[in-house]
Amino acid sequence: MNPSQLSSLKTWFKDYVADFYTGNDDDDRNIRLKEEHTHRVCRNITDLANSLGLPSEDTCLAEAIALLHDIGRFMQYRKYRTFFDRISENHARLGIRELARARVLSCLELQDRRILIRAVSFHNAAMLPDNEPERMLLFMKLIRDADKLDIWRVVTEYYREKDIRPNKAIELGLPDPPECSEAVIRSILNHRFASINDIKTLNDFKLLQISWVFDLNFRKSFLLLKERRYIEAIHESLPDLPAIRRAVNHAVHYLDAGCAV
Ligand SMILES: [Fe+2]
Structure with a gap:
């Protein structure tokens, strides 16, 4: 993936997310939480990619995966007012549906598109599937690590302030x-x-x-x-x-x- 493809995905993401802010403080807080999470996961994945010495087009692809990995969270919150997949639906699958509906990935090369879709689909799976090609596996692992590293930030910040501002969406009720x-x-x-x-x-x-x-x-x-x-x-x-x-x-x-x- 080249930097200009990544930058058009970033523009699309910004516009897509802007539409989910409603003006209600509690709801906007949850949308903001996921928007900020996404940006931090992008930073984490870039750090990981750099530590592995990946070429710049792979680092761009990794960042695009991070940018879109939780895209389903916004619609999940709008539809169900929760981030708990068990009582709503799998947010990774919901995200892939949103990407397809908006035709965001049509500008990408087929190989990049395949990797992005599969890495997003499995970012929250209990386990990675068997027999994945090595290149596919690399991106699947990168997003899972980058994501966890930021969920840890979100939850630890929250546990410190939870008595002052409880949030059922983070605690899953x-x-x-x-x-x-x-x-x-x-x-x-x-x-x-x-x-x-x-x-x-x-x-x-x-x-x-x-x-x-x-x-x-x-x-x-x-x-x-x-x-x-x-x-x-x-x-x-x-x-x-x-x-x-x-x-x-x-x-x-x-x-x-x-x-x-
Ligand atoms: Fe996720």
């Missing part, structure tokens, strides 16, 4: 008793990405976010996660329970090992 589910702890102790289906409380959701460390793909991602201290910040927002301490320790060791490679 989960109850918040001072406990967590065993299945989520078990996943972390087994160095596994926790399943969204095991999430029953807000603490489970926080632990799931910690378990994303097991799904990182690049050394630069580990380094950024460590430098930004997101795991520590999520830990601080959790109750002081032995099971939680143990799980967090596992995640931190795994993070340190990923940085050392």
Whole structure:
């Protein structure tokens, strides 16, 4: 992808998103959250691409994937007033439909279009599909890491201010008793990405976010996660329970090992 193709996608994105602001403070806050998230994911993916020494046309393609990866979030919020896929619909698929409807990708080369669609479709999947070509896999991994690195920023900023300005859209409307589910702890102790289906409380959701460390793909991602201290910040927002301490320790060791490679 060349810089001028990327820049026309950026113009389209800006106009598309502008239409979702309604003037209602709470709703606009959620739209802004996703718009800012997108810009930060673009920055993260560029950092990752640079750390790998990718050629500039691949860095542009990676940034285009980041720009459009959450495009479905805006329509999801307008239609359902939630970001919880389980009670609305898969926002990645919704995004692909929006891109098709607006014919935004028709100016791209076929190969770039294929990669972009597949990377967006799988950015939020529990696991990557088997047997993907190496080039496809590279972009699929880049967006997943770049996205997680910014969701960590969003949630840790939120956990600090949540008592002052609660936001059901971020918490997915989960109850918040001072406990967590065993299945989520078990996943972390087994160095596994926790399943969204095991999430029953807000603490489970926080632990799931910690378990994303097991799904990182690049050394630069580990380094950024460590430098930004997101795991520590999520830990601080959790109750002081032995099971939680143990799980967090596992995640931190795994993070340190990923940085050392
Ligand atoms: Fe997403």
